[in-house]
Amino acid sequence: MIAMPASAGRSPVDDDLALETRIATIGYRLARGAQARCAVPEKMSGLILHDIGGYAQSDRAAIAKSLGLGDGFGVRAVVANGAAARAGVRAGDEIVAIDGGDLTGFARDAIGAAASFDRTERMVDYLAGALARGPVTIGIRRDGQALSLTLAGDAGCAARFAVAIEDGVNARADGRYIAVTSGLARLASRDDALAFAMAHEMAHILLGHVAARRAARDRVDVRAQELAADRLAVAIMADAGFAPAAAIPLLEAVSRGRIDWLDRDHPATAVRIAALRAVLAGDGSGVQHIGDDETGRRQ
Structure with a gap:
């Protein structure tokens, strides 16, 4: 399970991040608890992600500057005690690689003039598939420094949670x-x-x-x-x-x-x-x- 930013057409920056994190945390616990009831459990990361394509084109330069968000995938929040938190991922990190594969050019075709969650959604699917095969090495950009962390997902029901404002x-x-x-x-x-x-x-x-x-x-x-x-x-x-x-x-x-x-x-x-x-x-x-x-x- 990876939580999604709120309703379509609304910039994630305008959402209540505390509410989004609350729902993601509850959902993570439920998905983990229900794993024995699922036909096909998946490996969950506990990440709440966004990317520059989630913002209107006119806002992107300001967003990139204020949030330090580049061409990778920003971590808006992590679920407490979830897989990403245990791996050492922090809110504000930017994920730029998985298992050595550069993500800064990932699904660039999904970025248009209007705000869209499409690119991050494709990243969510990609990460879930990678975690299903085992732990992954994620490349992180944090405060201008490059870090490598090992992320092993938690088993749980394949459920994605969204906030509708x-x-x-x-x-x-x-x-x-x-x-x-x-x-x-x-x-x-x-x-x-x-x-x-x-x-x-x-x-x-x-x-x-x-x-x-x-x-x-x-x-x-x-x-x-x-x-x-x-x-x-x-x-x-x-x-x-x-x-x-x-x-x-x-x-x-x-x-x-x-x-x-x-x-x-x-x-x-x-x-x-x-x-x-x-x-x-x-x-x-x-x-x-x-x-x-x-x-x-x-x-």
């Missing part, structure tokens, strides 16, 4: 990305609560719901899918060391505020809360095995 309270998954709105992050002030919303979207991916809705939208029982995603979400939370019970106050806040996190096809919030209370009460064994049979793994 929106007042609405929402999270959504498209099968590749999980987007969390800034409005939802404000409402879920506790990390455990935000972890539930993010784990719920991850559960949709793991359970194949996104693909099922695309294939047969009119024939899918969305309410059943939502309840199944809730059940698996609290299991993923437990796997990652979050408190599953934090799901309840978040849903209660959604209910009190009549917030449209859910559309009309979703179960009523009261139904979700009641179902989760029953799951969490269980038989005294907590949530250790919740959802194991629903993914066909961890049995």
